[in-house]
Amino acid sequence: MNRPPFIAWLPFYTLFQKEIRRFLRVASQTLVTPVVTAALYLFIFGATLGTRISVLEGFSYAQFVIPGLILMGIINNAFANASTSLFMSRYLGNIVDLLVTPLTPAQFILAYTLAAMLRGLAVGLVVWLISLGFASLPWAHPWLVLAMATLASFLFAQFGLIVALYADSFDALAMYSNFVLLPLIYLGGVFYPISILPHPWAGLSHLNPLFYLIDGFRHALLGRGDLSFATAFSVSALMAAALFAWAALLIGRSYRLRS
Numbered sequence: 001m002n003r004p005p006f007i008a009w010l011p012f013y014t015l016f017q018k019e020i021r022r023f024l025r026v027a028s029q030t031l032v033t034p035v036v037t038a039a040l041y042l043f044i045f046g047a048t049l050g051t052r053i054s055v056l057e058g059f060s061y062a063q064f065v066i067p068g069l070i071l072m073g074i075i076n077n078a079f080a081n082a083s084t085s086l087f088m089s090r091y092l093g094n095i096v097d098l099l100v101t102p103l104t105p106a107q108f109i110l111a112y113t114l115a116a117m118l119r120g121l122a123v124g125l126v127v128w129l130i131s132l133g134f135a136s137l138p139w140a141h142p143w144l145v146l147a148m149a150t151l152a153s154f155l156f157a158q159f160g161l162i163v164a165l166y167a168d169s170f171d172a173l174a175m176y177s178n179f180v181l182l183p184l185i186y187l188g189g190v191f192y193p194i195s196i197l198p199h200p201w202a203g204l205s206h207l208n209p210l211f212y213l214i215d216g217f218r219h220a221l222l223g224r225g226d227l228s229f230a231t232a233f234s235v236s237a238l239m240a241a242a243l244f245a246w247a248a249l250l251i252g253r254s255y256r257l258r259s
Contacts, residue, residue, distance in 0.1 A: 012107035015098065019115030023081055030081070031123060038073050038127040042066070042134050045191070055193055059222060062135035066128075067218040068190030071152055073127045075213070078120030078153040079181060082112050082160030087173055090164065095257055105252040109161065109244075116157035117150070124149055140223030144233075148217040151236055155213070158243035165256050184210040189218075195226045212236045 023030040045065045053061045089095040098108070131137075139145065167173040188210030194202055205211050216232025219225030225232065251257070 008102075009107070011101045011103040012111050015103065015108070015111035016114060019081075019085060019111060020118065022085060023115070023119050030077070030119060031126070034073055034077055034123050035126050035130065038069050038123075039130050041069050042127075042131055045069075055196065056222070056224060059224070060135055062131075063137060063222065064193075064218070065191055066131045066135060066137060067221045068214050070124045070127045070131070071149070071214055071217045072185055072190055074120040074124040074149055074153050075156045075185065075210075076120075076177075076181070077123045078116045079156040079160040079163075079177070081119045082116035082157045083164045083167070083173060083176070084160075085115070086112060086161055086164035087167055087170075090257065091170075099254065099257060105248060108251055109158075109247060112161060113154065113157040116160060117153040120153040120156070121149060124153075137221050138223060139221060141220045141229070144220035144229060145217065148213070148220050148233065148236070151233070151240055152213050152217065155236065155240040155243060158240065158247045161247045162243065162250065165250050184208055185214075188214045189226070190214060193226060209235075209239050212239075 042062075045062060054064075055061060056064045086095075089098070128137075163173065163176045167176065187205065188208050189205070194205045194211060194215070197205060212227070212232045212235040215225045215227050216229055216236060219227070219229045219232060
């Protein structure tokens with residue numbers, strides 16, 4: 001006898017609620033801290049330099065840098081939520097409680113992914129609200145802004161799951177964040193347009209996967225970017241699909257979940 005759809009998805013709802021409650025329980029760390037950090041960036045680059053320099057014709061520096069700061073908040077928090085939560089479950093051993101439930105690999109990934117996306121998008125929204133005190137954005141293509149933000153949070157939720165499965169310790173987890181993710185963000189065009197870089201650095205920057213996310217998001221907000229939005233979105237979507245397939249393969253095989 002087939003179970004009713006609601007019963008079949010009850011384990012997913014339970015895990016999803018548990019993940020949301022987990023980061024809300026420590027909101028001062030998961031939500032307030034990244035917003036304070038973004039506010040400091042906005043003060044430094046908005047209040048002090050925002051009206052004094054310009055790197056994109058027709059826009060102040062504050063307007064240029066705000067999209068990158070919003071996306072940085074989304075990326076960092078989506079990654080942190082997925083990676084920390086799954087790694088802690090492995091580290092504490094309570095992952096076995098999930099493995100004995102009728103939770104399918106798809107539901108497992110979806111619950112962690114949606115919770116991570118929710119946290120990332122929430123931080124991004126608050127960073128944008130704070131940025132209103134420094135500069136206004138034209139919102140050239142609102143629906144494309146939402147699409148790019150959603151894609152970025154999804155992509156880094158998958159990356160967080162993958163890192164959580166490969167990491168052996170808290171130091172290893174921090175290494176991915178500090179020595180992989182952070183340099184890619186800073187070198188991806190958050191604080192400067194890639195087009196102003198000299199040869200060969202401008203060309204090498206196109207190898208940075210974060211460049212496409214940041215440029216596409218800025219293009220959607222300001223209507224201007226180094227690449228066409230279609231190119232930036234397509235490359236980002238391909239990366240997201242690849243990471244999703246990788247995460248699904250690992251979790252489908254219960255890779256390092258039972259050890």
